[in-house]
Amino acid sequence: MTMASIEAISGLSVAVPSRPDAENATPGPFVKWLEAEVSRTSAAVSEADLQLSRLASGQATSLHQVMLSLEDARMSMQLLVQVRNRLLDAYQEVIRMQV
Amino acid sequence: MDYSQAFAISVSGMAVETLRVETVAMNLANVYSARGAGGGLYQPQRVLSGPAVRFGDVMDAFRNTLAGVEVYEIASMNANDRMVYEPGHPAADSAGFVAYPGIEPVGEMIGLIEALRAYDANVMAFNAAKTMALRALEIGGGR
Numbered sequence: 001m002t003m004a005s006i007e008a009i010s011g012l013s014v015a016v017p018s019r020p021d022a023e024n025a026t027p028g029p030f031v032k033w034l035e036a037e038v039s040r041t042s043a044a045v046s047e048a049d050l051q052l053s054r055l056a057s058g059q060a061t062s063l064h065q066v067m068l069s070l071e072d073a074r075m076s077m078q079l080l081v082q083v084r085n086r087l088l089d090a091y092q093e094v095i096r097m098q099v
Numbered sequence: 100m101d102y103s104q105a106f107a108i109s110v111s112g113m114a115v116e117t118l119r120v121e122t123v124a125m126n127l128a129n130v131y132s133a134r135g136a137g138g139g140l141y142q143p144q145r146v147l148s149g150p151a152v153r154f155g156d157v158m159d160a161f162r163n164t165l166a167g168v169e170v171y172e173i174a175s176m177n178a179n180d181r182m183v184y185e186p187g188h189p190a191a192d193s194a195g196f197v198a199y200p201g202i203e204p205v206g207e208m209i210g211l212i213e214a215l216r217a218y219d220a221n222v223m224a225f226n227a228a229k230t231m232a233l234r235a236l237e238i239g240g241g242r
Contacts, residue, residue: 064113068106071225075102075232082236 034083041080044073104165105228111167112221115148118170119214122146123207130202133190141200142175178202 027035048069055066122144129141151169178201186195 062114062117064110064117068110071106071229072103075229078233078236082240085240 037076037080037083041073041076044069044076048073102228102232106225108165108167109221109225109228111151111169112224113218115146115168115170116214116218116221118173119146119148120211120218122173123211123214126200126202126207127204129200130204132200133188133197140180140198143178143200143202144173145176147171147174176201 048066051061051066051069054061055063126143129143132141134140148168148170151166180198180201182196182198184195185191185197188197191197
């Protein structure tokens with residue numbers, strides 16, 4: 001067996017799609033949404049933190065306002081966690097794919 | 100997010116009911132106030148509340164006009180003073196009568212209970228909105 005038979009296929013130019021540069025890649029709408037949601041959740045959590053420390057230090061805003069900000073932080077955290085779960089599920093699905 | 104509006108509406112109701120309870124507490128605390136702050140007599144107060152007005156775009160979706168409740172004013176009630184015969188009282192008039200604010204403790208207690216129940220109802224609405232949002236997050240999960 002000569003190498004010629006193998007070399008024969010080297011003439012084939014396989015058009016491999018070039019991977020876009022990670023830096024030049026423009027984020028898709030989902031990534032933008034995710035970033036916005038993460039920053040919103042972070043803001044909600046820090047707001048809840050602020051309200052709690054205000055309540056603890058006696059500069060009482062109303063109690064229901066504190067609970068509102070706590071629930072708000074919790075809901076957006078839950079949303080993020082669920083999105084992460086779905087993403088990881090999809091990833092696992094791809095990883096387990098037979099090739 | 101859409102659920103935070105339901106939260107905000109319920110919380111505005113809670114704020115109004117809190118103010119109502121504070122006003123009732125103010126009235127009850129002043130049942131035996133023979134003199135008011137400005138020399139006159141203390142007048143029983145009532146909270147006047149109503150739907151919060153939000154002048155949005157006419158083309159807005161209908162739900163965007165929901166804005167909860169707000170306090171319009173805390174107004175004095177038009178109640179007759181209670182005249183009690185106490186000749187030795189420092190605030191007694193020439194006939195020996197002392198004027199006390201026209202506060203009915205029983206009516207104030209009923210107002211207290213009503214405000215408490217309304218607050219409870221707002222908390223229930225809040226929890227219902229939260230449960231709905233959490234259920235929505237369960238869509239597609241738990242396979």
